[in-house]
Amino acid sequence: GENVEQHPSTLSVQEGDSAVIKCTYSDSASNYFPWYKQELGKRPQLIIDIRSNVGEKKDQRIAVTLNKTAKHFSLHITETQPEDSAVYFCAASSGTYKYIFGTGTRLKVLA
Amino acid sequence: DTEVTQTPKHLVMGMTNKKSLKCEQHMGHRAMYWYKQKAKKPPELMFVYSYEKLSINESVPSRFSPECPNSSLLNLHLHALQPEDSALYLCASRGAGGRTGELFFGEGSRLTVL
Numbered sequence: 001g002e003n004v005e006q007h008p009s010t011l012s013v014q015e016g017d018s019a020v021i022k023c024t025y026s027d028s029a030s031n032y033f034p035w036y037k038q039e040l041g042k043r044p045q046l047i048i049d050i051r052s053n054v055g056e057k058k059d060q061r062i063a064v065t066l067n068k069t070a071k072h073f074s075l076h077i078t079e080t081q082p083e084d085s086a087v088y089f090c091a092a093s094s095g096t097y098k099y100i101f102g103t104g105t106r107l108k109v110l111a
Numbered sequence: 112d113t114e115v116t117q118t119p120k121h122l123v124m125g126m127t128n129k130k131s132l133k134c135e136q137h138m139g140h141r142a143m144y145w146y147k148q149k150a151k152k153p154p155e156l157m158f159v160y161s162y163e164k165l166s167i168n169e170s171v172p173s174r175f176s177p178e179c180p181n182s183s184l185l186n187l188h189l190h191a192l193q194p195e196d197s198a199l200y201l202c203a204s205r206g207a208g209g210r211t212g213e214l215f216f217g218e219g220s221r222l223t224v225l
Contacts, residue, residue, distance in 0.1 A: 032211040043201065043216040044154065051210075089153050093211045097142055097166055101153035 002027045004092050006102030013080050014110050021075045021105045023090035030092040033066060033073045034099070039086045047088075048075070080109045115217035117202050123223045126192060132220045134185040134202030141207035142166075143185040144214065145177060148199045154216075160185060161207050192224045 003026045013019050025033075031052040036044035050057045050064045050073065057064050063076040073092075077084055090102040115136045124130050134143065142161050146154035159167035160179040174196075176188040185202055202217040 034213065043218045044214075045216070046213045049213065087151075095211050097144075097159045097161060097207075098156065099214060104151070104153050106151075 002092075002094075002098075002100045004090060004100045004102040006090050006105060008105060009103065010106045010108070012108045012110060015080060015082060017080055019075075019077045019080055019084070019107055019109075021088055021090070021107075023073050023075075023092075023102050025071050025073070025092040025100070027092065027094055027100070028071065029094040030071075030100075031095055032093040033064070034091050034093075035064060035075050036089045036091065036101075037086045038089065038104075044089060077107075080107075082109050082111050085109045115202055115204055115215050117200075117217035117220050119220055120218065121221050121223075123225065124189065124192065125225050126194075128192075129188070129190045131189065132187040132200055132202075132222075134187075134217055135183055136204045136215070137183055138204065138215065139182075139206075140204035140215070141182055142205050143179060144201075144203040144205075145175075145185070145187050146201040146203060146216075148201055148219070154201055158187075189222075192222075194224050197222055197224045 005024045034049035037047045038044040048062050048064050061078045066073045088105045091099045093099045118133045145157040148154045156169050157171045158177045163179045174191045178186040199219040201219045203214045205214050
């Protein structure tokens with residue numbers, strides 16, 4: 001069935017360093033790839049998304065890259081700050097109403 | 112208004128109780144979702160309503176009964192739940208039709224079943 005693998009499950013970085021989270025999807029019909037940030041006790045919130053007709057998208061310190069051939073997409077956070085500490089979920093959707101979520105990455109930014 | 116509002120924020124119920132979770136949005140979204148989220152896990156899809164009709168039921172036990180009274184409201188009726196049903200229940204919405212887009216989540220209702 002449809003599946004999204006996400007790695008690593010936990011990631012600790014020093015403040016100011018970069019963080020990279022990787023996801024692999026199985027459904028070749030997937031065409032929309034959002035990334036959600038969920039702080040403790042809070043709702044998941046969209047931080048960036050990318051569609052299948054684009055290879056890269058950037059928004060300030062956050063960027064997402066997509067390799068359709070390999071079915072990989074990655075989240076890159078540069079100049080990390082303590083407020084970036086949260087759980088990050090990738091997801092993939094094929095244009096139906098379903099969003100297949102990855103298993104999550106707990107990011108800790110150490111001051 | 113870009114908010115999805117859920118009530119109650121916290122709910123404790125016994126296994127014989129009947130309760131309901133409520134969700135409201137005024138963004139004109141015609142697709143509304145219920146997700147279940149356990150600690151340290153991703154959201155798990157339960158139901159999707161599209162234009163007030165049930166589009167997806169992910170084989171959820173009948174002790175969970177969704178209802179979409181109108182385009183702004185979504186309810187989840189709970190009856191005879193089990194302790195393992197304790198979780199955060201998230202409502203979400205997005206525009207229906209057209210291109211897939213952002214899911215807007217509510218803050219969730221944290222349910223404890225005793």
